[in-house]
Amino acid sequence: MTTRYFTTPLYYVNAQPHLGHAFTTILGDVIKRHYRQRGDQVTLLTGTDEHGEKIAAMAASQGKTPQQLADEVSAQFKSTWEQMNLDFDIFYRTTSAAHVKSVQQALQIMKDRGEIVFREYEGNYCVGCERFLTDSELSAEGHCPDHKKPPEKRKEANYFFLMSKYRDRLVAHFEQNPDSIRPENYRNEILSFLKQPLADLCISRPKERLTWGIPLPFDDRFVTYVWVDALTNYLAATGWPSSSWAGGAGENLWSSARHLIAKDILKTHAVYWTAMLMAWGVKPFFQLNVHGYWLIGGTKMSKSLGNVIRPVEVEATYGRETLRYYLLREMSFGMDSTFTLESYVNSINAHLANGIGNLASRVLTLCQKNFQGSFSIDSLTDMDRALLEKRAQTLSAWNQSFEDLKFQNALKAWSDLVTAVDLYVNDNKPWALAKDSAQSERLQVVLGVCCMLLGALAAIVYPVLPEASIKLAQSLGLGLFDLKKSFPGLQLVTEVRTQWKLSPEVPKLFARVALPTPQAE
Numbered sequence: 161m162t163t164r165y166f167t168t169p170l171y172y173v174n175a176q177p178h179l180g181h182a183f184t185t186i187l188g189d190v191i192k193r194h195y196r197q198r199g200d201q202v203t204l205l206t207g208t209d210e211h212g213e214k215i216a217a218m219a220a221s222q223g224k225t226p227q228q229l230a231d232e233v234s235a236q237f238k239s240t241w242e243q244m245n246l247d248f249d250i251f252y253r254t255t256s257a258a259h260v261k262s263v264q265q266a267l268q269i270m271k272d273r274g275e276i277v278f279r280e281y282e283g284n285y286c287v288g289c290e291r292f293l294t295d296s297e298l299s300a301e302g303h304c305p306d307h308k309k310p311p312e313k314r315k316e317a318n319y320f321f322l323m324s325k326y327r328d329r330l331v332a333h334f335e336q337n338p339d340s341i342r343p344e345n346y347r348n349e350i351l352s353f354l355k356q357p358l359a360d361l362c363i364s365r366p367k368e369r370l371t372w373g374i375p376l377p378f379d380d381r382f383v384t385y386v387w388v389d390a391l392t393n394y395l396a397a398t399g400w401p402s403s404s405w406a407g408g409a410g411e412n413l414w415s416s417a418r419h420l421i422a423k424d425i426l427k428t429h430a431v432y433w434t435a436m437l438m439a440w441g442v443k444p445f446f447q448l449n450v451h452g453y454w455l456i457g458g459t460k461m462s463k464s465l466g467n468v469i470r471p472v473e474v475e476a477t478y479g480r481e482t483l484r485y486y487l488l489r490e491m492s493f494g495m496d497s498t499f500t501l502e503s504y505v506n507s508i509n510a511h512l513a514n515g516i517g518n519l520a521s522r523v524l525t526l527c528q529k530n531f532q533g534s535f536s537i538d539s540l541t542d543m544d545r546a547l548l549e550k551r552a553q554t555l556s557a558w559n560q561s562f563e564d565l566k567f568q569n570a571l572k573a574w575s576d577l578v579t580a581v582d583l584y585v586n587d588n589k590p591w592a593l594a595k596d597s598a599q600s601e602r603l604q605v606v607l608g609v610c611c612m613l614l615g616a617l618a619a620i621v622y623p624v625l626p627e628a629s630i631k632l633a634q635s636l637g638l639g640l641f642d643l644k645k646s647f648p649g650l651q652l653v654t655e656v657r658t659q660w661k662l663s664p665e666v667p668k669l670f671a672r673v674a675l676p677t678p679q680a681e
């Protein structure tokens with residue numbers, strides 16, 4: 161059994177869940193369902209990143225403790241994913257006692273291996289911002305862009321991870337493992353970045369400047385800053401660095417790690433994270449899958465949506481699973497895409513309401529009136545068999561598209577099969593066959609073929625539209641399924657089934673939707 165371990169980033173609790181978070185998490189759920197349907201052992205991790213100055217400042221401004229704020233926002237993320245039926249296995253929080261312990265162990269291992277040094281440095285410190293600014297943050301005049309004043313030159317001592325020495329090993333790793341970062345252009349971006357000298361990485365902050373963090377185990381005047389805290393989760397969730405990890409289920413799970421991220425955190429994952437793993441003597445993650453941004457566009461975005469799209473509200477208005485379908489159908493993986501309400505509404509109506517929704521209700525209504533539930537396999541014509549073969553061709557295109565991260569192509573292949581079944585119904589006119597007693601056997605064959613196609617459409621689209629898929633399969637009498645444990649099986653795509661016992665319900669899978677009408681101010 162193949163083990164696969166997928167992770168989303170841990171989302172920072174300075175904002176509520178929005179479209180970008182939803183996309184990565186939906187992607188994790190879709191991929192998990194896809195591989196699980198094929199018999200793999202799949203684990204999906206998501207969660208929240210909860211330490212840092214921003215959280216402390218935001219909590220103070222709201223009269224809360226940082227932990228209260230982190231608890232509230234973390235719970236919002238978790239309940240959003242639950243309401244959207246996203247089937248994560250691990251919801252990881254960086255303020256958990258287990259994580260704090262793992263990070264301290266991780267830091268101690270680095271220290272013991274001579275990977276961490278204490279170093280004084282001088283930098284541009286803005287008193288207003290209470291932090292050092294990097295050269296690239298300064299304005300053209302060399303001022304803090306927020307405080308419009310030149311920063312002070314100030315000295316501070318901190319702990320540094322000796323990352324610079326890993327440059328050659330990182331280059332060799334990414335050159336020797338062409339699939340380690342996908343799509344290819346992001347791997348090239350990292351290899352090009354690594355042509356420059358690599359700096360060491362500051363991993364601490366003095367407690368006078370930052371208290372909301374994990375104390376260094378070897379110097380309690382400091383807390384660890386961002387990287388070791390936020391990235392270690394992926395590995396710690398597999399049980400590392402416990403003594404039973406190496407050679408056990410934990411290491412096996414880790415060796416299948418596939419990270420899903422947006423492009424803004426490419427460098428921190430490809431470079432910082434990989435170097436940290438090397439410093440611990442742990443094998444780098446198996447794969448980094450990098451997607452682009454969702455831009456919000458169009459003119460008719462309703463006021464309630466504003467520029468921030470709340471995934472649960474969107475699906476409450478436009479229908480369950482419509483966002484999953486739209487996001488995967490619209491985005492060319494790796495590139496930026498634009499979300500517009502117009503294209504969202506068009507996609508729902510064209511592919512879901514008028515596509516599979518209309519086809520299923522049309523076929524199942526005809527079946528309720530005319531289908532006796534069986535036919536002879538010998539009565540299948542060449543035309544019937546040609547359509548039946550399209551099921552396996554569609555599945556094969558779907559599978560390949562998932563391997564290549566081309567989810568658009570998977571859904572296009574599936575929509576093409578919906579269209580092919582529609583044409584088959586139009587050509588065979590079962591409503592006309594039903595009026596001609598000489599055609600009663602042909603009528604049974606045509607309806608039986610349609611049922612086989614609906615079953616295949618349900619099984620194929622399950623990873624993207626699990627609720628609709630299950631509803632459709634159950635109305636065909638194919639079994640009782642639930643969203644976590646059981647689902648329409650892929651045998652529906654190849655088998656010739658001549659006995660049917662349909663449920664008496666004709667499901668309404670997707671409703672047509674309309675753009676909101678403009679309201680007067």
Ligand SMILES: [Zn+2]
Pocket residue numbers: 286287288289290304305306307308
């Ligand atoms: Zn400033």
